[in-house]
């Protein structure tokens with residue numbers, strides 16, 4: 001965008017930073033940040049959307065700016081909304097505050113909220129879109145993906161040895177990766193609305209799936225829904241750590257499963273079985289989570305369930321922690337993903353590599369190709 005002044009670019013970058021503070025708290029809404037500059041280009045107010053049902057970013061920033069917003073510029077990471085949901089439309093709030101100019105990064109693709117830019121322009125406000133759009137979209141990738149695909153964004157993470165194994169031959173897997181990598185996984189959990197494991201992992205590891213982040217109090221940490229995909233309702237039993245009450249839990253079972261023993265222990269959702277192979281129908285699982293306002297999922301495995309998600313083309317991003325450890329035997333990071341020949345290999349773009357203690361973290365996104373997503 002040619003017309004944005006350097007002060008506006010800096011303010012938008014700040015708004016993107018502010019938006020990230022809402023990660024893990026705002027679903028089913030996006031994360032949004034806003035900076036209001038006064039007519040001289042000085043920061044007059046800042047805000048971000050803190051949690052669903054609470055005021056939007058623009059409202060916080062306008063409140064902080066007060067009269068200084070009049071004649072000023074609002075920088076917003078997402079096109080201001082145009083609809084009255086649990087809070088009023090932000091486009092109207094900006095008009096009422098008397099701002100002269102609104103610059104947003106990403107156009108709102110959701111059918112209910114879109115149109116804010118037009119409303120602002122019709123009110124005589126100068127409006128520009130697209131400033132730092134890629135950076136802002138990356139910060140909102142889970143929500144944007146969920147709008148585009150009509151299901152939650154899925155990030156699959158695994159920790160493997162250098163020879164690609166996620167457990168030893170006897171099933172033990174603690175701890176393949178370093179404390180630094182494990183701390184990083186807690187950061188991923190905190191940003192997700194739900195964490196998913198398969199029944200095999202629930203049986204082998206009895207994971208708690210909670211979030212612990214050094215330096216943050218319990219109030220500051222989000223508690224993603226813990227989901228165990230347990231078709232036969234046989235892996236999660238009374239006393240399982242995932243039932244410890246520290247965060248909500250959902251057990252996904254088959255429509256015909258005998259789940260009487262889970263009554264009073266955890267909510268269950270009954271889902272159809274997969275048409276082929278084992279387990280539950282993955283698109284139905286994702287739809288059920290979407291209906292519960294889950295917009296981002298951290299899939300923590302194990303390899304069998306990860307293979308099923310990959311086969312359903314339901315993985316949007318992969319984070320692999322590779323530890324400088326060799327096992328020589330044991331399960332591979334991913335099980336059968338329905339790929340039988342090299343021409344069908346699921347290829348990925350590496351978007352980031354980082355060192356975490358002794359480990360290497362690789363972030364990659366599948367290259368979308370002709371085979372459509374299952375639904």
Ligand SMILES: NC(=O)c1ccc[n+]([C@@H]2O[C@H](COP(=O)([O-])OP(=O)(O)OC[C@H]3O[C@@H](n4cnc5c(N)ncnc54)[C@H](OP(=O)(O)O)[C@@H]3O)[C@@H](O)[C@H]2O)c1
Pocket residue numbers: 157158159160165166167171172173176197198199200201202204205229230231232233274278279280281282300301302303304305306308331335
């Ligand atoms: N290093 C790591 O990052 C990591 C992460 C996780 C796990 N692990 C290790 O992995 C091992 C467990 O892995 P796993 O592969 O045996 O178990 P898993 O992937 O956790 O669970 C597999 C089970 O999930 C259920 N399931 C439900 N829907 C499914 C579907 N559509 N497709 C496939 N399965 C579905 C099936 O059992 P039902 O039909 O009975 O429901 C299936 O047997 C353990 O040793 C654990 O320590 C390592």
